[in-house]
Amino acid sequence: MRIAAFRRAHFNAAHRLFNPAWSEEKNQEVFGLCNNPNYHGHNYEVEVKVIGETDPETGYLIDLKDLKQIIYEEVEQRFDHKNLNLDTEAFKNLNPTAEHICFVIWQLLRARLDDRYELVVRLYETPRNYVEYPA
């Protein structure tokens, strides 16, 4: 029985969007308010979708307590109350757009999940702006 299970988590972080290969003017033109050199921030909301076959003994696709713990270790501990640009390895040299944050989270969780699971990550930057990987 192929099914999907979802778990949501969140973290609060600061970030700034810019491309170091560009001039200040070009960064300002492309990223606008998001380019503020003093940073701004968000309540990021993460929806993790795992797909696979239900275990006939437990009736679980995956123990959501385990998934919650993995998300805590890989996402919340790493990013919560951090400045993504300054405080994290992942975004030292990667522009922390929602797209990139979503992809980095997908990679971190992918490395922790058994191969029998497919994985999709949705990241809400605000309730009106969000992304999902893979599409």
Place this chain on the structure above:
Amino acid sequence: MRIAAFRRAHFNAAHRLFNPAWSEEKNQEVFGLCNNPNYHGHNYEVEVKVIGETDPETGYLIDLKDLKQIIYEEVEQRFDHKNLNLDTEAFKNLNPTAEHICFVIWQLLRARLDDRYELVVRLYETPRNYVEYPA
């Protein structure tokens, strides 16, 4: 014109997770708090997704009043304010995990819907834990 239409409903029920083939200790180890022999409960939220071709005369994929009535008869009347383990046929011998409840609801609704419709059911156990069948 192939489109999807969604209808949401909810029900409040008690349940307990356990596998009768296992010892009490193993049940406790695997299901933890969800194994409480006196039950606990949830406000389950159901999202029913129907996919097919729009009727050119009505402009409807399906009359959502009809879908609402089918969900009422098959899901709400059957499960609302019930103990899933004790009060329902479906879970007399099936562990009422979110995965199994979602699949049972899918079967109940599938039997009531015309073959020209595809069906996907999402079941929220809490706003942070949910499942979807088929994946």
Place this chain on the structure above:
Amino acid sequence: MRIAAFRRAHFNAAHRLFNPAWSEEKNQEVFGLCNNPNYHGHNYEVEVKVIGETDPETGYLIDLKDLKQIIYEEVEQRFDHKNLNLDTEAFKNLNPTAEHICFVIWQLLRARLDDRYELVVRLYETPRNYVEYPA
């Protein structure tokens, strides 16, 4: 890196469901309360999903400020605080069911988006009734 980005918007509009080829009785029978000749209304919520490859220079799939502006011009300006049946070209001769409104919005946005993007539109008529095109 293939990804999806979402933007939400809303508009408040009046509408009435009916098929001019039918008798008053048949319209009443099929569309019930939604056939009220004096109209009723909704807070429509639109979720626009764009799919494609992230731009390596910006880290964006699409600049959501641009997408917000396109939705404003094509959807909000056209439909907000309007009577869909009387005030809009799109529904002069098309029954404004959620399915049709969703498809019309998809067409309007499709015409404004670059071919490298796929597009999916979800339209909420209420928090419990909604549709998505394409399915």
Place this chain on the structure above:
Amino acid sequence: MRIAAFRRAHFNAAHRLFNPAWSEEKNQEVFGLCNNPNYHGHNYEVEVKVIGETDPETGYLIDLKDLKQIIYEEVEQRFDHKNLNLDTEAFKNLNPTAEHICFVIWQLLRARLDDRYELVVRLYETPRNYVEYPA
């Protein structure tokens, strides 16, 4: 034990704001888009707050099933899928602003509730605009 109990309901209606004592220009200037002569509409959400003493035998302030039924009879049956200006007695000669709709609902429910209860009504016109009576 003095406590408050709340029940929510909703209705979908069309309306138009205008003052018949004013010129078309003044109405347009004051009410803007809300003055559209062909109407627009909303998903109105009503929160009914009842205050009083808990009954020691039932442990209820008020049976919420009864309150739900009163709201259904007085608010949903009267206003759902209606044009407030054309289809209702209450707004034949009263501008259907959120403030006035809230007050009318308060009066309708007040007449149905026992004197031992205080009553407060909150009306959401959209998730971002709402009113509450009495203040």
Place this chain on the structure above:
Amino acid sequence: MRIAAFRRAHFNAAHRLFNPAWSEEKNQEVFGLCNNPNYHGHNYEVEVKVIGETDPETGYLIDLKDLKQIIYEEVEQRFDHKNLNLDTEAFKNLNPTAEHICFVIWQLLRARLDDRYELVVRLYETPRNYVEYPA
């Protein structure tokens, strides 16, 4: 500077409404579905409101991490994944209506909070049914 601070938490529990002084028939008549002898359940959501003067040194009314911990110890540990009627001291002899649960939570938190704070507790049994003490 007199201000209010709020913290939300939740717990999932089973319960059954009945008055042991009444006949089965009367219990059924008054409490209806909520009287199911095999229990049903809810995702209870608790909103704790604390009122007082901001501390000039911290700029906090109360450290919400402390409040979160108190709510965890007094409410979540006590009630989460429990059968309120069978597994808790508080409702051994008290009908677990939303009103009573709210009042019990208020008493438990009141005993843990400094006298300089006022306290109001709101308890959501469902998103549409909730209570608040004191009113």
Place this chain on the structure above:
Amino acid sequence: MRIAAFRRAHFNAAHRLFNPAWSEEKNQEVFGLCNNPNYHGHNYEVEVKVIGETDPETGYLIDLKDLKQIIYEEVEQRFDHKNLNLDTEAFKNLNPTAEHICFVIWQLLRARLDDRYELVVRLYETPRNYVEYPA
């Protein structure tokens, strides 16, 4: 007719909590993760409640388009996509706790509103942590 009208808005900002009169250790002990010297951030949600008498000619307590504009000028333009500690006058010398931000917003809006209105501001730092002034 005394009534309340509400308008919601939001802004995304970075901040850091600390008291410059304290040692680094004491700041870390009291403010924990919120003391990160590189900042973190939030999607702040503001609910503005205005109380007064309805205007008999318009049926409005206050034109919510005007209130929306005042909130835009005083709150969104000032704080959106800013670092509260570095980019704003208000928090140059005031610790940007939710309590202080709420009070500052209340002062800014109070100065723009007619004396016949009472004003209450609620500020959500996250959906689970929020404050309200005055209490």
